[in-house]
Amino acid sequence: MKGLFSKNKVFPYEEVDKGQPCLSCGDRCLGFTPHKWRSTCTACGCQRDDHDIIHDNLVTVYERLGIDTKDHNELVRSKERALSLGYSWVPQGLSPAKVEDFMNSLPNNQIPRLHSAGEKYRDRQIILQMPRQDLSEDLCRHILDAASTECFYQFIELRDEVAFSTGRVKDYLKEDQECFKCGGEIEAGDMGVYADLLEDDSLCWHPFCFTCYSCDELLVDLAYFHKDGHIFCERHYAELVLPRCIACDEMK
Ligand SMILES: [Zn+2]
Ligand SMILES: [Zn+2]
Ligand SMILES: [Zn+2]
Ligand SMILES: [Zn+2]
DSSP, X not given: OOOOOOSOOOOOSOXXXXXXXXXXXXXXXXXXXXXXXXXXXXXXXXXXXXXXXXXXSOOOHHHHHTOOOSOHHHHHHHHHHHXXXXXXXXXXXXXXXXXXXXXXXXXXGGSOBTTSHHHHHHHHHHHHHSOGGGTOGGGOSSOOSHHHHHHHHHHHHHIIIIIEEEOEEESSOSSOEEBTTTOOEEOTTSOEEEOTTSSSTTOEEOGGGOBOTTTXXXXXXXXXXXXXXXXXXXXXXXXXXXXXXXTTXXXX
């Protein structure tokens, strides 16, 4: 599923933010009102991310990252397959019965079943785990000269070509395995998730343990970024590579 890095990334999907309610303030915020450059809301003072930001369309993590898959039709097919099974995303390579087993192993409010709280959770996690300003130069105000442009693209190239992949779900383990996160047993016959890009590619996770080492959230659509033997969401991987400005939330 990996594609060629292209320098002319454009952020392909709109996020709906203006006027969206604040999840911490509720009625006390009149709706998200962007500051000129800070990542806060001028109506309530909370962060943009504290508001109910959504996509205007169903987005995959590959689309979000702006990674062209070698086979565009494969992307379309995987979306259609997920929708036909009643989800906004399903792992690749599993039979419908195994997709059900996988989903049922996740916390109920995080299962991306269509029109459920889990579908919303997934969409929100894409937005939180892959902040849009990490993805497109056009959305960064810090990038003012050629040197910082070069730095930004080096970061993106390393991230997308070296650090990024998606977890592989093995639907039937032949032997008992120890989960890398919780240390608990994954019994023979059960499902395990593997991160093939890690130096030790024999490490295995429970599906519900395949989480960011930093924020502990389920890695959305199993998308992970690896560094120093651990798996992260994009936001927390990026912060290990470049500092993030606390005022505008951009990489510096
Ligand atoms: Zn607000
Ligand atoms: Zn607020
Ligand atoms: Zn576990
Ligand atoms: Zn994280």
